[in-house]
Amino acid sequence: MRIKRDYYLEKLIRRKNNGLIKIVTGIRRCGKSFLLRTLFKEHLLENGIDESHIIEMAFDLFDNIDYRDPRIFYPWAKEQIQDGGKYYFLLDEVQMLGEFVSVLNGLSDNKNCDVYVTGSNAKFLSRDIATEFGGRGDEVTMYPLSFSEFMSIYDGNRYDGWDEYITYGGIPLVVLAQTEEQKMAMLDNLFQETYISDIVKRNKIKNIGEMESLVDVLASSIGSLTNPNKLQNTFKSVNQSKITATTITKYIEYLEDAFLIEEARRYDIKGKSYIGTPMKYYFTDMGLRNSRINFRQIEVTHSMENVIYNELKIRGFHVDVGNLSIVESGKNKKPVKKQLEVDFICKKGSKKYYIQSAYMLISEEKIAQEIRPFLKINDSFKKIIITSDTPKPFYNDEGILMMNVYDFLLRQDSLEL
Secondary structure, eight states: OOOOOHHHHHHHHHTTTSSSEEEEEESTTSSHHHIIIIIIHHHHHHTTOOGGGEEEEETTSGGGGGGGSHHHHHHHHHHTOOSSSOEEEEEESGGGSTTHHHHHHHHHTSTTEEEEEEOOSTTTTOTTGGGGGTTOEEEEEEOSOOHHHHHTTOSSOHHHHHHHHHHHOOOHHHHTOSSHHHHHHHHHHIIIIIIIHHHHHHHTOSOHHHHHHHHHHHHTTTTSOBOHHHHHHHHHHHSOOOOOHHHHHHHHHHHHHTTSEEEEEEEETTTTEEEEEEEEEEESOHHHHHHHTTTOOOOHHHHHHHHHHHHHHHTTOEEEEEEEEEEEEOGGGOEEEEEEEEEEEEEETTEEEEEEEOSOOOSHHHHHHHHHHHHTOOSOSEEEEEESSOSSOEEOTTSOEEEEHHHHHHOTTGGGO
16 A cells, blocks of 8 residues: 655655755654655656656665765766756665765765755764755655554544554554554564664664663653653662663663654743753654553553644644743742643744643643643743544634644644634
8 A cells, every 4th residue: 555645745846956965864664765766756757857867776775785885886876977967866775875975965066966865774864964964964854654644544534543543653564564463563573673773783782771671661651751860760769770860861862863752842931941851752653652561551641742742843843841930829828839831832933832732621620720821821822722522623712722633633734723
C-alpha cells in the first residue's frame, strides 16, 4: 500500500532550485528515502524533467559500495553533467559517503546542480547537521505519519484508528504490518537494532544498560516535569545506580540527536523568559515509546498530550510549556503564591496559541481547572482546549475555543477555526 506524504513533498517542491542543499532529516524509518527517491522523483518526471537529468545514488546498496569513496563518487557525479540544463541529485544514505560535506558543497557550487540528500544514522541526523554545510544547508525535518496521514490509509473509523495510532504509532513499516504481533515485534526490533545500536556506536557508550534504563524512565513519564537531578535520584533509589546527572544529560542529548525524543522547555508567561528546569520530554513516535514499556501504561491522557505536541511540531510551530505565577488570597486572607501550567505555547511567525490538552471534561470543576490559567493571561492570543469529548468546535463564554482531538488532528486549519 502506498502512503502519500504530500505535506513533505510540497516542502521539497517549494525549495526546488533555491541554490541550497536540501537535507531531509528525521528519525530513522520515518519515510525519508521514499519521499526523495519515489515521491519527489515522480514529481520531477511529471513536470518535464528528463530522467537523464535525475542522478540517483543509494549509498547503502552493495552495488554502490565503491562510490562511498569520494575520490570515485565525485568524478562520477561530475561526469553525469552533460549539458547546461538543470541536474537533480537525489542522494540516499549520504552519511556513508566519505567527506560528504565537502562533496555536497562542491556539487552545490555548480549552478546547474540541485542537490537533495537523506541520511539514516545518528551521525547524520545530528540536530546541528545543517551548520556543517556552512550556511548552504536547507533542512526539512520529517516525522513519522501524523494522525491525518495514518487515517488516509486506515480502513476503519477515526475512533478505532485513534486507538491503534496511540498504541502502535506512525512508523510507516509498522503501520503497514498486518497483525498486532507483527507491529509489536517490529517496534521492539527497530528500537533495539536500529536506534539504540546507532546511538551506542556513534557515542561509544559503554554502559548500555544505564542508557536503556533512562529510556524506560522517560517512556514512563511522558508529559511529566523532570530534570537530570531528579532522574539521578530516581536511579539511586530504585536501581541503586551511581549514574550522575551529567551522564544523564549526555544520554538525553544523544536521544534527542537521534530524534527519538524532544524536549519542551518551560516558559514564564508573565516574565517572558525561559525557566531552566524542570522540563518535559515527548517521544517522536508513540509506538516506539510503548514498546519500551511493553505496551503497558498506555494512559490516554498522556498519550493524547504527546500526540498533540508532535502535531504542533509537524506543523512547524516552536512549542514550549507555559508557566504562570499568580498570587491569591489563602487562609486568613494571606497572599499565597501558586504556579499554573499551560500545556503548550506554540509560535510560528506572528501566530501564537495557548493550548490545553484535557482528555475529558467530565465536570464543571474540571472545566474550571483547565480554563483557569487562560483567564490569568493578559494578552489577546487565541486560547484553545483540546478534548476527546467535545462534539464540535465552539467558543465558550470566555472566548476560549473548545475542540475535540479528531478535529484538531484531521483539519490542517483547525487552529484557525
